[in-house]
Amino acid sequence: MRAKVGIFLRRHRRRALPLMAAMALAMPLVVGWHWAKLGWRDWHHNYPAVPNGYTQIVNRFGQPCSTAARAVYMYWRAADTGTTYSVRFHRKLGGYPTQMVSGKGGVSTNLDNDVYGHIQNNHLSQYVKHGIYGYACRYVRGGTSWSTHAFGIAVDLSSAEEYMGKTYSTTNYRFAQIFQNHGWKWGLSFNDPMHFQYATGY
Amino acid sequence: MKRTLAILLGLLGTVGISIGLLAAVGRTDPAPRDFGPPIGPRMTPDTGWGELLIVVVGGIYPTRAEAEAANDAMPFGDMSGYYVVPVAQFQGFDQGIGSPGDFALVCAFRTEQGALDFVALAQSFEYPATILPGRVRSLGGLYVGLGQEANPDGTGPLTHPVPESLP
Numbered sequence: 001m002r003a004k005v006g007i008f009l010r011r012h013r014r015r016a017l018p019l020m021a022a023m024a025l026a027m028p029l030v031v032g033w034h035w036a037k038l039g040w041r042d043w044h045h046n047y048p049a050v051p052n053g054y055t056q057i058v059n060r061f062g063q064p065c066s067t068a069a070r071a072v073y074m075y076w077r078a079a080d081t082g083t084t085y086s087v088r089f090h091r092k093l094g095g096y097p098t099q100m101v102s103g104k105g106g107v108s109t110n111l112d113n114d115v116y117g118h119i120q121n122n123h124l125s126q127y128v129k130h131g132i133y134g135y136a137c138r139y140v141r142g143g144t145s146w147s148t149h150a151f152g153i154a155v156d157l158s159s160a161e162e163y164m165g166k167t168y169s170t171t172n173y174r175f176a177q178i179f180q181n182h183g184w185k186w187g188l189s190f191n192d193p194m195h196f197q198y199a200t201g202y
Numbered sequence: 203m204k205r206t207l208a209i210l211l212g213l214l215g216t217v218g219i220s221i222g223l224l225a226a227v228g229r230t231d232p233a234p235r236d237f238g239p240p241i242g243p244r245m246t247p248d249t250g251w252g253e254l255l256i257v258v259v260g261g262i263y264p265t266r267a268e269a270e271a272a273n274d275a276m277p278f279g280d281m282s283g284y285y286v287v288p289v290a291q292f293q294g295f296d297q298g299i300g301s302p303g304d305f306a307l308v309c310a311f312r313t314e315q316g317a318l319d320f321v322a323l324a325q326s327f328e329y330p331a332t333i334l335p336g337r338v339r340s341l342g343g344l345y346v347g348l349g350q351e352a353n354p355d356g357t358g359p360l361t362h363p364v365p366e367s368l369p
Contacts, residue, residue, distance in 0.1 A: 054242030054243075055242075057242075058242070062358075063357065063358035063359070064358060064359055065350075065351070065352040065353065065358050065359040065360075066352070066356060066357065066358050067352070067356035069352075070352070085326060130328075131326060131327060131328075132326065133323060133326045136281055136319070136323050137316070137319065137350050137351050137352050137359060138278070138281035138282050138323075138350050139245070139281070139282045139347075139350060140280055140281065140282065141277065141278065141279075141280055141281055141282050141283070142282065143244065143282070144244045144245040144246070144247060145242050145243070145244050145245070146242055146245075146359075147280055147281045147282075149280075149281055150359070156279050159279055159326075159327065160327075160328070163277070164277055164279050164280060187280070192279065192280055194279055195279060195280060
């Protein structure tokens with residue numbers, strides 16, 4: 001097959017090169033058109049610095065279970081069951097008005113526009129499965145320390161499939177890199193593949 | 203010459219064994235951990251002794267062992283979920299559901315909003331969650347997860363009684 005392609009390119013060098021150049025030029029335009037059609041673009045507007053450890057979390061996001069921790073909401077539909085979840089999160093992680101998001105009192109475009117938009121545009125929403133939530137005023141399991149969910153800086157996706165204690169991922173790995181590219185830490189490193197949090201150091 | 207060769211071979215062997223060991227350890231999966239490490243100061247368990255609380259029930263079981271097993275089967279990710287408590291821990295509980303001697307999966311709240319939020323969380327996991335129709339009086343005893351609801355004034359967790367929870 002490779003040989004045939006090579007022969008074809010040698011024979012039609014004059015035609016093939018401009019064709020390849022045109023394709024290279026057209027590809028970004030097609031992607032741009034695709035995004036524009038959906039009315040979305042990646043803003044990266046006003047992201048807070050990722051806190052490291054409890055003290056920085058409190059300094060940057062305030063007390064757990066505060067009004068700010070649950071100020072912004074978005075809807076997220078599970079691809080497998082069709083259930084639509086209302087996900088609440090901190091006002092510093094979204095809610096800023098964009099082409100896709102109506103202003104919800106938030107100050108950045110992180111989660112609801114940029115992360116969610118990338119997942120949609122890369123056609124990865126089909127891998128987000130049921131069991132989706134964000135803010136919850138809860139302690140960590142088996143303890144009395146606050147969970148990152150209580151600060152509104154954590155989301156769990158596909159929680160039934162990507163259950164806690166699982167040392168590998170079967171669906172969230174498809175979009176985990178998008179979260180990581182936007183400052184989120186993936187819980188797979190501590191065997192919690194459903195979990196994404198906007199904090200490190202614990 | 204032989205001595206130098208022996209030293210070199212020894213060094214090479216040591217390096218080789220070290221690399222082999224590191225590769226073997228690197229391939230091993232991380233040890234499973236039940237929950238994430240604590241991220242800050244621990245809150246003092248608050249039993250709400252004498253207060254009138256709203257209780258969300260996840261199930262009633264005749265023995266503690268059965269209740270614990272059911273609770274283990276209902277994880278809430280890295281977050282705390284239900285607590286196993288004797289039904290007799292609450293005055294008024296047994297009149298509505300269960301009987302003295304039974305054990306229940308519960309989470310108790312001071313505000314209706316806290317209870318509703320927890321029900322929504324449980325439902326997102328597709329776990330049973332029923333709010334008892336009336337407030338019940340806490341007789342103290344085992345910790346039931348109070349404080350895991352937002353303070354109505356928006357300043358943080360609710361760690362003190364509110365007018366509705368006072369008898």
